[in-house]
Amino acid sequence: MTSINPVADYSVEGEVAIVTINSPPVNALSQGVREGLKLGVEKAEADPAVAATVILCAGRTFIAGADITEFGKPHAAPYLPDVLDAIENAKKPVVAAIHGTSLGGGFEVALTAHYRIAVPSARFGLPEIKLGLIPGAGGTQRLPRLVGPERALDVILSGTPFGARDAKDWGVVDALAEEGKLREDAIAFARRLVADKAPLNKVRDRDEKLAPARGKPEIFEAIRKANARKFRGFEAWEKAILSVKNAVELPFDQGIAEERAMFMALLGSTQSKAQRHLFFAERAAAKIADIGAETPTKPIHRVGVIGAGTMGGGIAMNFLSAGIPVTLVETSKEALDRGVAIIRRNYENTAKKGRMTLEQVVERMERLSLTLDFRALAEADLVIEAVYENMDLKKLIFEKLDGVAKPGAILASNTSYLDVDAIAATTKRPEDVLGMHFFSPANVMRLLEIVRGAKTSKSVLATVAALAPKIGKVGVTVGVCHGFVGNRMLAERQREAGKLILEGATPWAVDRVLADFGLPMGPFAMSDLAGLDIGWSAETSKGATIRDILCEEGRRGQKTGAGFYDYDEQRNAKPSAHVEAIIRAFAAAKGVAQREISDAEILERCIYPLINEGAKILEEGKAQRASDIDVVWVMGYGWPVYRGGPMFYADTVGLKTVLERLKDFQATFGDEFKPAALLEKLAAEGGTFSKA
Numbered sequence: 001m002t003s004i005n006p007v008a009d010y011s012v013e014g015e016v017a018i019v020t021i022n023s024p025p026v027n028a029l030s031q032g033v034r035e036g037l038k039l040g041v042e043k044a045e046a047d048p049a050v051a052a053t054v055i056l057c058a059g060r061t062f063i064a065g066a067d068i069t070e071f072g073k074p075h076a077a078p079y080l081p082d083v084l085d086a087i088e089n090a091k092k093p094v095v096a097a098i099h100g101t102s103l104g105g106g107f108e109v110a111l112t113a114h115y116r117i118a119v120p121s122a123r124f125g126l127p128e129i130k131l132g133l134i135p136g137a138g139g140t141q142r143l144p145r146l147v148g149p150e151r152a153l154d155v156i157l158s159g160t161p162f163g164a165r166d167a168k169d170w171g172v173v174d175a176l177a178e179e180g181k182l183r184e185d186a187i188a189f190a191r192r193l194v195a196d197k198a199p200l201n202k203v204r205d206r207d208e209k210l211a212p213a214r215g216k217p218e219i220f221e222a223i224r225k226a227n228a229r230k231f232r233g234f235e236a237w238e239k240a241i242l243s244v245k246n247a248v249e250l251p252f253d254q255g256i257a258e259e260r261a262m263f264m265a266l267l268g269s270t271q272s273k274a275q276r277h278l279f280f281a282e283r284a285a286a287k288i289a290d291i292g293a294e295t296p297t298k299p300i301h302r303v304g305v306i307g308a309g310t311m312g313g314g315i316a317m318n319f320l321s322a323g324i325p326v327t328l329v330e331t332s333k334e335a336l337d338r339g340v341a342i343i344r345r346n347y348e349n350t351a352k353k354g355r356m357t358l359e360q361v362v363e364r365m366e367r368l369s370l371t372l373d374f375r376a377l378a379e380a381d382l383v384i385e386a387v388y389e390n391m392d393l394k395k396l397i398f399e400k401l402d403g404v405a406k407p408g409a410i411l412a413s414n415t416s417y418l419d420v421d422a423i424a425a426t427t428k429r430p431e432d433v434l435g436m437h438f439f440s441p442a443n444v445m446r447l448l449e450i451v452r453g454a455k456t457s458k459s460v461l462a463t464v465a466a467l468a469p470k471i472g473k474v475g476v477t478v479g480v481c482h483g484f485v486g487n488r489m490l491a492e493r494q495r496e497a498g499k500l501i502l503e504g505a506t507p508w509a510v511d512r513v514l515a516d517f518g519l520p521m522g523p524f525a526m527s528d529l530a531g532l533d534i535g536w537s538a539e540t541s542k543g544a545t546i547r548d549i550l551c552e553e554g555r556r557g558q559k560t561g562a563g564f565y566d567y568d569e570q571r572n573a574k575p576s577a578h579v580e581a582i583i584r585a586f587a588a589a590k591g592v593a594q595r596e597i598s599d600a601e602i603l604e605r606c607i608y609p610l611i612n613e614g615a616k617i618l619e620e621g622k623a624q625r626a627s628d629i630d631v632v633w634v635m636g637y638g639w640p641v642y643r644g645g646p647m648f649y650a651d652t653v654g655l656k657t658v659l660e661r662l663k664d665f666q667a668t669f670g671d672e673f674k675p676a677a678l679l680e681k682l683a684a685e686g687g688t689f690s691k692a
């Protein structure tokens with residue numbers, strides 16, 4: 001074995017050269033890997049003893065894509081297209097031997113080889129769309145030639161990997177190797193190619209899967225139409241469709257050139273920068289400054305959940321799905337029955353959609369124990385309280401839990417606002433207490449705010465942080481403050497939205513502006529969906545707010561057919577002139593003058609105070625880093641990924657601009673807009689939140 005460079009080795013077995021890439025953790029296509037591949041293949045070409053080449057990767061995976069950390073920085077030769085040319089134009093067959101994940105540029109390397117062999121557990125995909133990109137090294141031109149444009153677009157637009165068996169069925173790989181014997185099988189495969197004088201198969205020359213689609217633009221139109229909602233706001237989707245259409249209609253070299261041009265343009269776009277930022281933000285969120293790998297974690301074999309309402313049920317499902325048994329506790333049989341019926345129905349619906357088998361539904365339900373006896377929680381390693389937001393009730397529950405839970409058990413509250421330290425203080429073991437704030441629907445939303453109390457032990461925090469990915473969540477560690485990170489910032493937006501409608505913007509205008517910005521829905525549509533009467537009581541309501549008036553009239557949101565909007569039978573929303581009149585009268589009674597309000601003002605009034613609050617959260621150390629706040633907003637509140645989260649968005653707008661607008665608003669509307677000191681400081685230094 002000889003070393004080509006620090007990340008690539010070259011060896012020869014019989015007549016087969018093996019170029020091994022070894023660049024942990026994921027063999028991404030850094031300069032060294034590109035160089036290793038090119039020099040390795042060239043060496044094999046020049047070596048008279050060699051008749052075929054195998055490209056193999058060491059470690060846990062084949063090449064997982066371009067090196068994302070290199071994006072946006074000056075690029076050093078050799079460039080990927082030149083590497084791919086060297087592979088494809090080799091005169092001796094090149095075989096890609098694949099294990100782990102062959103993604104993005106890594107899959108494109110494999111598609112350039114003349115043959116592909118993979119172990120059954122290998123996975124393939126073009127996830128560039130998730131980074132606001134399209135494949136930029138031939139993926140949009142070669143994959144359609146192997147599997148047809150529709151299936152290729154399915155892979156490219158979903159960004160979701162597919163398995164080796166599908167790859168074999170679809171003609172993406174030529175052979176399956178035995179699990180764990182990839183090297184031997186790939187060498188044997190290469191030897192057979194030599195013995196059979198097998199041709200140098202170049203995917204670029206294939207046409208049989210493209211020909212049937214030629215002259216049929218309706219194929220692409222149908223894909224656009226079917227996904228219009230999903231694609232809204234994103235730049236890369238349309239480019240991906242266009243590029244695959246090029247594969248069908250243009251000569252290969254022209255298709256490649258166009259693909260490269262679109263890829264490069266997207267690489268420089270704010271959208272792709274935002275999505276790349278989130279890729280690293282999601283991974284950074286898992287790291288907690290003072291907690292290293294040496295911090296011991298506790299085993300979690302059984303979880304207790306207190307409360308079988310919507311939240312409790314959803315929380316329980318996360319653990320049941322991850323194979324962890326759950327004891328669900330309620331105070332009445334009716335509540336327990338209702339809760340368990342919802343869990344079962346949710347699973348059965350998933351099964352109906354084909355995303356789970358009926359056996360899996362049964363398995364999950366069998367992991368669920370139901371009880372009215374609080375003492376059953378004694379068996380649990382982690383107990384999560386999920387009753388409604390009432391401090392007295394939560395304190396009572398934790399006091400009782402303290403007497404029941406086994407020593408060392410983790411005691412968590414799913415509170416979305418309340419003081420976790422005050423809750424912890426009701427127990428004799430505040431070091432075992434923390435917040436686990438799930439987002440509704442808790443079985444779907446990926447965010448988990450992990451609320452670190454003043455006394456929470458490192459081991460308890462490390463355990464919950466490690467548990468988050470096991471139950472499909474991205475855990476973000478936050479400090480104790482009212483509403484933590486997400487709801488504390490949301491309150492700023494809600495306050496301004498409420499003020500804006502009094503000042504003359506309609507609820508539909510506010511909702512439209514925020515939906516156009518890319519949020520799934522605006523605050524008023526959201527209130528209607530959630531129900532205006534959450535936390536409202538008919539007995540104490542005195543028409544003191546617009547919400548009170550609407551609820552008193554029976555307009556309690558979608559469920560009653562009317563709220564801020566009117567709803568038809570299919571729950572389609574229609575603006576209500578009646579509500580506009582209510583708001584006008586209310587504003588007049590309060591002495592608020594109404595005026596025309598521009599879309600720009602609506603957006604800035606709703607978004608900038610939220611960003612300002614994010615800056616205060618950072619100042620106070622309630623979030624570890626600005627990117628954690630971005631993760632919270634993208635995963636928990638539907639902030640558009642192509643805008644990277646509120647703090648990243650502020651960076652793209654420019655902190656000086658955000659600061660100036662806040663100061664304008666402060667001068668007009670008062671100190672609710674007073675800029676955070678951190679924002680003032682960064683704006684003065686020309687800094688950004690990302691680099692703060």
Ligand code: 3H9
Pocket residue numbers: 025026028064065066067068069080101103104105106108127128131133134135136137139280283284
């Ligand atoms: C592309 O290929 C463009 C081409 O079409 C055209 C080029 C011209 N680069 O996720 P993990 C790091 S676009 C740099 O925790 P897992 C990651 O940050 C690219 N670094 O592990 C983490 O670092 P740290 C298309 C990368 O086992 C560590 O590796 N490819 C890259 O759960 C471990 O990652 C993709 O989009 C990278 N490409 O999952 C694939 N990938 O430990 C992106 C990972 O410091 N990657 N890192 O936090 C993935 O989807 C997952 O990482 C993978 C492994 C499934 C591979």
